Amino acid sequence: MARIGILSYHFPPEPAFVPGSLAEELAARGHEVRVLTGFPHHPGGRIYPGWRQHWRYETRSERLTVRRVPRYPTGDASPAARLAGPVSFAGAVALAARGFLAGIDVLHVCQVPAVTLAAAALRRVLGRVPTVLHVQDLWSREESTGDPVGARVAAASRRLYADADAVVVTAWSMRDLVVAAGADPARVRLVLNWTDERIFHPARPSPAARRLVGGDGRCVVMHAGAIGPRQRLDTAVRAAAAVADRMDLVLVGSGVDEPGLRALVADRRVPNVRFLERRSPVEMADLYAAADYQLVAARDLPELRGVVPAKVQAAFSCAAPVVASAAGDTVTIVERARAGLSCPPEDWSALADRFWLAATIPAEARAQMGRRGREAYQRQMSRAAGVDRIERILRDVTVGDVKPPRE
Numbered sequence: 001m002a003r004i005g006i007l008s009y010h011f012p013p014e015p016a017f018v019p020g021s022l023a024e025e026l027a028a029r030g031h032e033v034r035v036l037t038g039f040p041h042h043p044g045g046r047i048y049p050g051w052r053q054h055w056r057y058e059t060r061s062e063r064l065t066v067r068r069v070p071r072y073p074t075g076d077a078s079p080a081a082r083l084a085g086p087v088s089f090a091g092a093v094a095l096a097a098r099g100f101l102a103g104i105d106v107l108h109v110c111q112v113p114a115v116t117l118a119a120a121a122l123r124r125v126l127g128r129v130p131t132v133l134h135v136q137d138l139w140s141r142e143e144s145t146g147d148p149v150g151a152r153v154a155a156a157s158r159r160l161y162a163d164a165d166a167v168v169v170t171a172w173s174m175r176d177l178v179v180a181a182g183a184d185p186a187r188v189r190l191v192l193n194w195t196d197e198r199i200f201h202p203a204r205p206s207p208a209a210r211r212l213v214g215g216d217g218r219c220v221v222m223h224a225g226a227i228g229p230r231q232r233l234d235t236a237v238r239a240a241a242a243v244a245d246r247m248d249l250v251l252v253g254s255g256v257d258e259p260g261l262r263a264l265v266a267d268r269r270v271p272n273v274r275f276l277e278r279r280s281p282v283e284m285a286d287l288y289a290a291a292d293y294q295l296v297a298a299r300d301l302p303e304l305r306g307v308v309p310a311k312v313q314a315a316f317s318c319a320a321p322v323v324a325s326a327a328g329d330t331v332t333i334v335e336r337a338r339a340g341l342s343c344p345p346e347d348w349s350a351l352a353d354r355f356w357l358a359a360t361i362p363a364e365a366r367a368q369m370g371r372r373g374r375e376a377y378q379r380q381m382s383r384a385a386g387v388d389r390i391e392r393i394l395r396d397v398t399v400g401d402v403k404p405p406r407e
Helices: 017-028 079-100 113-126 148-163 172-180 207-213 234-240 257-270 282-290 304-308 310-317 329-337 350-358 363-381 384-396
Strands: 003-008 032-038 055-059 064-069 106-111 131-135 168-169 188-190 219-226 247-252 273-276 295-298 322-327 339-341
Touching: 003 113, 017 032, 017 064, 017 384, 032 079, 064 079, 064 207, 106 113, 106 384, 113 148, 131 148, 131 384, 168 172, 168 384, 172 188, 172 304, 172 363, 207 282, 219 282, 219 350, 234 247, 234 257, 234 273, 234 295, 234 350, 234 384, 247 322, 247 350, 257 273, 282 310, 295 310, 304 329, 310 322, 310 329, 310 363, 322 329, 322 350, 329 339, 329 363, 339 350, 363 384
Parallel strands: 003 032, 003 106, 032 064, 106 131, 131 168, 168 188, 219 247, 219 295, 247 273, 295 322, 322 339
Antiparallel strands: 055 064
16 A cells, blocks of 8 residues: 655645545545645635644544645735745645655645645655646636746646656546646546535435525526636626526625626626525535526636536536536536536627526426436546546556556
């Protein structure tokens, strides 16, 4: 059994299902797992209530140890504030890693832009430890152009891609993006993400969830998650306003774009858009079941075409049909599974047409969409299948046996 180090910018109780469940499952399979992460602050940008940052914070269970280091908590803000979080995390990781990760056999990096500087620092501290980059997100060209934060992260990412023993991507199009950024094509592997299956599963809606979601018999489309520039939910608000007599749009969550969206709804007097505050993940299956569809929205950026939002796996696992306003692999997955409706991103009139069609589809046909999504999840995206593949990749890089992919 291996001694595995995991570096992750986010980790439970944050909504970071993949690194959390991966660490638990690898430990359950007999590996010694050490996780280096920060204190929880995502997505609100503030340290969670009841938590206080300090230097030596560790939790231990059988074969799994989690070390949290202080960092500057921030959401999407000014360039200086955005840089403070990754830089402070990188410095703390470099100091903690010498002792905490000493002697590991392999390093797994849950790769998002915010962890890039820490991953680069960790490589310098640990030396030549076999490394797997598990790419979850990419810094978009729009975010990095003219931005010193994005430029610095992009440069560090290219070095990491070139040096990694294996690069795991979570969508087909992401393979091309990481290869263009410097990854060796022979070292790139595809592993579709999974979700927290203890939380996201088919459910019957409770009366409380039905009251909260509302609808009064009308079709309800729900967006649950971040409300930010990548989702561009003003498109969804405009689409919903165009078919106000047919359906309701419920936005569950928070983010930097929320005040602007609330103002848009108020200024245009949109009657069929409602906001709910961010809910605990354990409530979400109940809320999903109370809605008719889940909205997956992503802007039309080249980098986002190769990123499948975690909402897709969550909806599929809950047997919830999807309305996808996106491009690339998100739409490919939904259409291949025949698990919902799709339209081009950032096109409010096309999305309004999908909302209108969604409202006309009979309940049994909606349920069939949901069942097909559930079947696709179990066949291609389950936790067991994903961890099997990651464990095999970690083993291969540990022994230096990374063969060209067969996907």
